Amino acid sequence: MTRDEAFLQFLLRMGDNTLVLGHRVSEWCGHAPVLEEDIALANTALDLIGQTQMWLALAGEVQGEGKSADDLAFLRDAWDFRNVLLVEVPNGDFGRTLMRQFLFDAWHKLMLERLMNSSDERVAAIAAKAVKEVTYHVERSRDTVVGLGDGTEESHARMQEALDYLWPYVGELFAADAVDEAMVAAGIAPDPASLRADYDALVGAAMAEATLSLPKSDFAHKGGRNGRMHTEHLGHLLTQMQWLQRAYPGATW
Amino acid sequence: MKNEWPLWEVFIRGQHGMSHRHVGSLHAPDAEMAIKNARDVYTRRNEGVSIWVVEARHIAASSPSDKGPLYEPSESKVYRHPTFFDIPDEVGAM
Numbered sequence: 001m002t003r004d005e006a007f008l009q010f011l012l013r014m015g016d017n018t019l020v021l022g023h024r025v026s027e028w029c030g031h032a033p034v035l036e037e038d039i040a041l042a043n044t045a046l047d048l049i050g051q052t053q054m055w056l057a058l059a060g061e062v063q064g065e066g067k068s069a070d071d072l073a074f075l076r077d078a079w080d081f082r083n084v085l086l087v088e089v090p091n092g093d094f095g096r097t098l099m100r101q102f103l104f105d106a107w108h109k110l111m112l113e114r115l116m117n118s119s120d121e122r123v124a125a126i127a128a129k130a131v132k133e134v135t136y137h138v139e140r141s142r143d144t145v146v147g148l149g150d151g152t153e154e155s156h157a158r159m160q161e162a163l164d165y166l167w168p169y170v171g172e173l174f175a176a177d178a179v180d181e182a183m184v185a186a187g188i189a190p191d192p193a194s195l196r197a198d199y200d201a202l203v204g205a206a207m208a209e210a211t212l213s214l215p216k217s218d219f220a221h222k223g224g225r226n227g228r229m230h231t232e233h234l235g236h237l238l239t240q241m242q243w244l245q246r247a248y249p250g251a252t253w
Numbered sequence: 254m255k256n257e258w259p260l261w262e263v264f265i266r267g268q269h270g271m272s273h274r275h276v277g278s279l280h281a282p283d284a285e286m287a288i289k290n291a292r293d294v295y296t297r298r299n300e301g302v303s304i305w306v307v308e309a310r311h312i313a314a315s316s317p318s319d320k321g322p323l324y325e326p327s328e329s330k331v332y333r334h335p336t337f338f339d340i341p342d343e344v345g346a347m
Contacts, residue, residue: 035280036281036293036294
């Protein structure tokens, strides 16, 4: 694997995370429990899709085959996607959606803060822009997780269930492979494992405040960020997200 | 509905505005979330640089039925408007 091949994989991982999560969050548009949350979730989804445009545009540039961010988003199949499994799991109820959001946001913020020092100035610029949005995302999702966790008996039970369901998807965020080694060597991105201590501190404090218990097991579902095996859910998501470009290739409006 | 979040009134100071202006209301469980909701609902298009929220029940309001005694007496007192003075040009816009 050349340096640029690894760089492309890294950019697809960043862009596919935000694309798939952005689409998932957008599924709440018009369905959230209250108007204020509906608008807030739509704002978050739009932020993530905006970040996707930057990551995938750069991915297309590094790939050098003349592909745009749209080409990469709408014309790849499930096995070409490099997002972690966490972001493709279905929304579940509002509580699970916000728990997933917090578990992702916490990692996302730590990652972007490190990427601001990337040796590649395009990566550093994208990170500097995105980190402002994500700092707000994590504040908001953290507050909601604490509010619902330390809320009623019903909301507490649902949040604990959400955490138990999602926790096995967290480990993949920190699993390093040859792509990461190449990025570390080039000074482009940090070793994912090096974010784990800060992540555990951030998430641990929030869960304590939310009166929720972190599962003991560190078992981690993997296969998303290397594309080896996505969940069945990604294909369904892509079918909905991509159908228009697939049915009417090149359609614009 | 006792589980309904309380109502908050939202005031925003715009980029060039001098004072906070009432922009609308929303529901939120507490003041912190009310500010976050206000950020998401009322500043999406770059409308503001500062947000105030106050729970609607804390606002004391005048009664519409008191309109007569409260406001009508001032209608006939044009001399209270400072329009009877010549303002020097050097003063500029007031």
